[in-house]
Amino acid sequence: MHPHPPPPRARRFVLGISGASGAAYALRLLEQLLVSGAEVHLVVSDYGRRLLRDEAGVKGLSLDELLPGLVESAVEPHELRRRLVCHPIKDVGAVIASGGFAHDGMAILPCSSASLGQIATGAGANLLCRAAMVALKERRRLIVCHREMPLSHVDIENYARLSLAGAVVCPANPGFYLGPKRVEDLVDFVVGKVMDLLGVEHALKTRWEGRRGQPVGEA
Numbered sequence: 680m681h682p683h684p685p686p687p688r689a690r691r692f693v694l695g696i697s698g699a700s701g702a703a704y705a706l707r708l709l710e711q712l713l714v715s716g717a718e719v720h721l722v723v724s725d726y727g728r729r730l731l732r733d734e735a736g737v738k739g740l741s742l743d744e745l746l747p748g749l750v751e752s753a754v755e756p757h758e759l760r761r762r763l764v765c766h767p768i769k770d771v772g773a774v775i776a777s778g779g780f781a782h783d784g785m786a787i788l789p790c791s792s793a794s795l796g797q798i799a800t801g802a803g804a805n806l807l808c809r810a811a812m813v814a815l816k817e818r819r820r821l822i823v824c825h826r827e828m829p830l831s832h833v834d835i836e837n838y839a840r841l842s843l844a845g846a847v848v849c850p851a852n853p854g855f856y857l858g859p860k861r862v863e864d865l866v867d868f869v870v871g872k873v874m875d876l877l878g879v880e881h882a883l884k885t886r887w888e889g890r891r892g893q894p895v896g897e898a
Contacts (some may be wrong), residue, residue, distance in 0.1 A: 684707060688714060689716075689717060689718050689762070690715070690716070690717040690718070691718040691719075691720070691721055691781070691782045691783055691786065691799040692712055692717050692718070692720070692781055692782060692783055692879075693713065693719075693720045693721075693722070693775050693779050693784075693785035693786075693787070693807050693810055693814070694708065694709055694719055694720070694721050694722075694724075694784070694785070694786055694787075694788070695721075695722050695724075695727075695787040695788075695790075695807040695810065695811065695852055696721070696723045696724065696727040696728025696730070696731070696787075696788065696789070696807075697724045697725075697726060697727045697730075697787060697789060697790055697791040697793070697794040697807060698725075698727050698730050698794075698821045699723055699730070699789040699790060699791040699792070699825070699826040699827055700730065700734065700789065701730075701731060701734075701788065701789035701824075701851055701868045702733075702734035702737070702867070703726075703734070703735065703802060703850055703862075703863075704728050704788050704789060704824070704826075704869055704870060705731070705788050705789065705868045705869065706735060706737075706745060706746065707732075707799075707866050708786065708788055708870045708873055709721065709745060709746065709763075710746050710763065710875070711763060711870060711874060711883070712874075712877075712879065712881070713742075713746075713749065713759055714749070715761065715874075715879050715880065715881065716762075716764045717783075717879065718763075718764070719762060719764070720764045720766060720774075720775050720782070721740065721763060721764065721765045721766065722765075722768060722773075722775065722806050722807045723740060723768060723806050723807075724768050724791075724794065724805060725766075725768060726791065726793075727807075728740070729749040730789075731745075731840060734837045738852065740765045741760075741765075742759060742760050742763045743760075743869065746783060750811075752772055754778075757803065766806055766808060767806070768805050768806050768807060769800070769806065770796070770806055771804070771805070771806050771809050772881065773806055773810075774808055775806065775810040775813070776809040776810055776813055776818065778813050781818075781853055782814075782819065783820070783821065783877070783878070784814075784815045784819060784820035784821070784876075784877045784878070785810060785811060785820070785821050785822070786821075786822040786849065786873050786876075786877060787807070787822070787823050787824060788819075788822070788825050788826075788869075788870075788873060789824055789825075789826035789851055790823050790825045790826065790863055791825075791826075791827070792825070792831070792837075793835055794807060794808060794811075794831075794838050794843070794882045795823065795834065795837050795838075796816075796833065796834075797824070798811045798812060798826075798841065798846075798886075799836075799837035799840040799841050799844075800837075800840070803842045808851040811823075811836050811846075815841075815844050815845055815846060816860050818845060819847070820847070820876070820877065820878075821841075821847065822846070822847050822849050822871070822873055822876050822877065822883070823837070823841055823846050823848050823849065824849050824850065824873065825851070826850065826851040827852050828859050828890065836896060847876055847877060849872060849873060850856060850874060851864075851869050852869070853865040853868040853869050854868055854887075855886065856887055856895075857884060857885070864884070866882075867883040867885060868884075868885050871883035871885030871886075872885055885886045
């Protein structure tokens with residue numbers, strides 16, 4: 680008898696947060712990935728933890744501290760907590776640092792120039808950078824959302840290295856053509872773009888639908 684095939688697993692993503700400004704982006708992306716039903720493996724650098732504290736008042740990495748509003752509104756908060764797995768930044772032996780750990784993509788949002796450089800040169804010694812380098816070698820989707828301006832020549836060269844290695848360089852650069860009315864609209868634009876690149880359906884207002892053309896023969 681042939682063994683029964685294993686049941687399909689839920690979609691699984693790795694989210695890295697480093698120390699560039701943009702905590703609102705990171706938290707919104709985490710929320711949307713969890714709302715989509717995905718399992719999220721979170722790794723936050725030391726400066727990323729400071730970023731979350733300084734910009735969002737987040738002092739810990741439990742779901743209740745990261746997204747209290749989502750937990751309060753959830754029908755099954757225990758299920759949400761189960762699907763968020765937090766990994767210590769120094770634990771380079773964690774599963775997300777292994778090529779055998781199958782996932783559907785990794786996003787680093789925001790990504791600092793320091794993390795950008797470490798990943799581009801293969802010199803990263805922490806779990807965030809190791810996981811990103813593993814995603815590259817396994818040819819899995821890696822979205823790098825660098826959030827610095829202006830760019831140094833070093834940054835530009837690192838962009839090129841990562842792009843040639845297979846990463847998608849997606850600067851946190853919101854568009855204004857949808858007529859944003861709130862800061863949250865700009866956050867959703869960037870997060871929606873990352874969700875699109877990861878292949879995750881969402882309801883965020885991010886896409887330009889264009890103007891309908893006129894039928895042939897009409898002025």
